[in-house]
Structures are given as C-alpha cells and as structure tokens.
Amino acid sequence: MGHYARRHGLILQMRTKKRRKDAPEISEEEFLTSAKAYLSTDFPNPQRIGCPPESELKTLAEHPRQAEQSARQHITCCSPCFNRYMEILADLKRRKAG
Amino acid sequence: MATKSSPAPYRLNSVDRHGRQIDPAVLAAAEEIFPRALDYSLNVLGDSAVVANMLEEVAARTTQLLKAKDPPGEPAPIHNLAAYVFRAFARDVNRLRSKQLVLVSSSEASQELPRWTDPSRQLMIKILTDEFLARCDSATQDMFALRMQGFSWDEIGRMNGISAHAAEKRFSQAFRRALGRLKMLKRPK
Numbered sequence: 563m564g565h566y567a568r569r570h571g572l573i574l575q576m577r578t579k580k581r582r583k584d585a586p587e588i589s590e591e592e593f594l595t596s597a598k599a600y601l602s603t604d605f606p607n608p609q610r611i612g613c614p615p616e617s618e619l620k621t622l623a624e625h626p627r628q629a630e631q632s633a634r635q636h637i638t639c640c641s642p643c644f645n646r647y648m649e650i651l652a653d654l655k656r657r658k659a660g
Numbered sequence: 661m662a663t664k665s666s667p668a669p670y671r672l673n674s675v676d677r678h679g680r681q682i683d684p685a686v687l688a689a690a691e692e693i694f695p696r697a698l699d700y701s702l703n704v705l706g707d708s709a710v711v712a713n714m715l716e717e718v719a720a721r722t723t724q725l726l727k728a729k730d731p732p733g734e735p736a737p738i739h740n741l742a743a744y745v746f747r748a749f750a751r752d753v754n755r756l757r758s759k760q761l762v763l764v765s766s767s768e769a770s771q772e773l774p775r776w777t778d779p780s781r782q783l784m785i786k787i788l789t790d791e792f793l794a795r796c797d798s799a800t801q802d803m804f805a806l807r808m809q810g811f812s813w814d815e816i817g818r819m820n821g822i823s824a825h826a827a828e829k830r831f832s833q834a835f836r837r838a839l840g841r842l843k844m845l846k847r848p849k
Contacts, residue, residue: 588785590835596785597792598808604700604786605750611696612742626802626819632740634801638793639746651809658815 602648605641612636613643623650670694672716680720683727689741690719696746701753704760718749751790755845758783787845792838800834803827 607613614633622629622637637644670691674682682690698711705711722745726738738744758780793801799820806816813824820827 588788588839590832593785593788593792593835594804594808596782597789597804600786600789605696606699607696609695611692612740622802626798630739631798632743634798635738635740635743635747637805638801639743639750647805648809651805651811655809655811655815 598648601638601644602641605639605644607640607642610640610642613640616646619643619647620650623647623654672712672719676716676720677713678717678720681723682716682719683723686719686723686726686741686745689745690715692742693746693749697749700750704753704757714752715745715749718745718752722748747790747793751787751794754783754787754790758787784842788838788842791841791845792834795837795841796834800830803831804834807831 614630614636618630618633619637622633633643637647672682672687672691672694674684674687676682694712694715697715698708701711701714702708705714722738722741792804796804803816803820806819811819813828817824817827822830
C-alpha cells in the first residue's frame with residue numbers, strides 16, 4: 563500500500579510537471595487585463611447595429627439576474643456597449659465604496 | 661443609442677458551400693451583421709466574397725446547433741442570434757489569424773519580444789477570451805465583467821449570494837477550462 567501510494571504520488575507529480583510545461587503561461591490577471599482591452603476596442607459598431615437601450619445595460623450591471631440574456635450576449639461583440647457597461651459597473655463600485 | 665436594426669442590405673446564400681441549409685432567422689441575423697463582419701475580417705480574409713462564405717458557414721453551424729438544442733416546447737438556447745453569429749464568426753477569424761501569425765512568427769523567430777508587445781501572445785489571449793465566453797454560463801460571465809472592473813471576490817460573492825471563495829473557484833474553473841481548450845487548439849494536427 564505504502565509502495566503503491568509512493569508510486570502513485572510519483573506518477574501524479576510527473577503528470578503535474580508535464581501539464582505545467584504544456585500549459586500556456588497566462589495568469590488570470592493578464593487574462594483579465596487583455597480581455598478587457600480586446601472587448602473594448604476590437605468590436606466597433608459605429609452604426610450601433612442591434613444595440614440595447616441604456617436601461618438594459620443598467621439592469622445588466624445593477625440587477626444581473628433580471629437582465630435580458632440578449633443584452634449579455636450583445637456586449638461581448640459590441641465595444642461601445644461593452645465600454646458603457648464597464649462605466650456603469652465603475653459607477654456602481656464607487657457608490658458601493660462611498 | 662440605436663435600438664432596432666434596419667433591414668439588411670446584404671444578401672447571403674441560404675445554403676453554405678458545404679451544402680448545409682441555413683435557417684431563415686439565422687440567415688437574417690447573419691445578413692444584419694455582414695457589414696460589421698466585413699470590417700472585422702477584411703484584412704485577414706482579403707475579399708468580401710470570402711467573408712460571405714465564412715459567415716454562411718457560421719450561419720449553417722448555428723442552424724445545426726439550434727436544431728440540435730431546441731426541441732419543441734423548450735426555450736431557445738440562443739437569445740441574441742445576431743450577437744451569437746458575430747461572436748462565432750470572430751472566433752473563427754481569430755483562429756485563422758493565429759495560423760497566419762505562426763507563419764510570420766517562424767520567419768522572425770530570432771526576434772525576442774516583450775510579452776505585452778508580442779502579437780502572437782495578444783492573439784492567443786483573444787482566442788482564450790473567445791473560448792471563455794463561448795463556454796461560460798451567464799453568472800460566470802457577470803463575474804468576469806465585475807472582475808475586469810476591479811471588484812474584489814468578496815464583493816462579487818456578496819452580489820451573487822455566494823461566498824468569496826465559491827465565486828473565485830467558479831471563475832477559476834471556467835478560466836482553466838478555456839485554457840485547456842486553447843491548448844487543444846494549439847496542438848498540431
């Protein structure tokens with residue numbers, strides 16, 4: 563049993579090392595920063611095609627459970643709406659802090 | 661803020677180049693986003709006809725997904741068809757970009773770039789974001805947005821009625837799943 567556990571432990575260790583070597587080294591922090599830059603710039607929508615009204619973005623930020631799923635999907639491919647949503651969230655954070 | 665879209669001035673085929681049918685609602689959504697898809701991808705695809713072909717393929721795939729996941733009486737799994745089709749299209753374009761970048765990178769392999777200026781790394785994170793968004797549920801997407809805006813796990817947990825640890829764990833699991841998917845995409849076939 564001890565021998566098996568040691569062997570098993572060794573195998574797990576080797577697997578972990580291999581996984582670390584294969585995995586792209588992207589931290590959650592880098593992901594969050596770069597994803598924000600990507601979503602806020604890569605999807606210009608000058609004609610505002612399919613944009614929800616401001617009130618839906620506010621609901622999404624302040625009462626997400628009551629928000630329309632369609633607005634949630636829209637902000638992932640419309641930079642102006644994504645940026646507005648981020649502004650509303652920043653406002654919310656300030657209000658919660660103050 | 662414009663709310664409703666105008667009728668699409670672009671016409672796509674109702675069958676993609678593999679002969680797959682496109683649902684009329686999906687076709688209308690694809691035609692609606694065609695100008696945006698053109699802006700997004702013309703520098704990669706080079707020709708509006710190629711953009712149209714790729715968009716038709718995405719629309720055909722979306723049609724198949726709708727048929728598979730939408731038995732009569734069940735709510736539709738996709739709530740915003742135009743956004744869904746555009747996101748799927750952007751995902752395909754980013755994957756194509758990464759293949760083109762590999763060719764360029766290998767010819768410039770001797771140049772060491774800092775991480776934050778490395779275009780292949782930036783593209784990798786875009787693909788990672790696409791994979792993350794394609795697979796996470798709505799609560800995790802909300803947590804992702806809150807985290808991007810600098811909310812702490814304590815605040816995020818409180819807003820979702822769960823503990824800070826549970827919120828962090830939920831996000832980390834989704835992040836690791838997306839990382840795993842990215843690794844699979846990078847693996848040579």
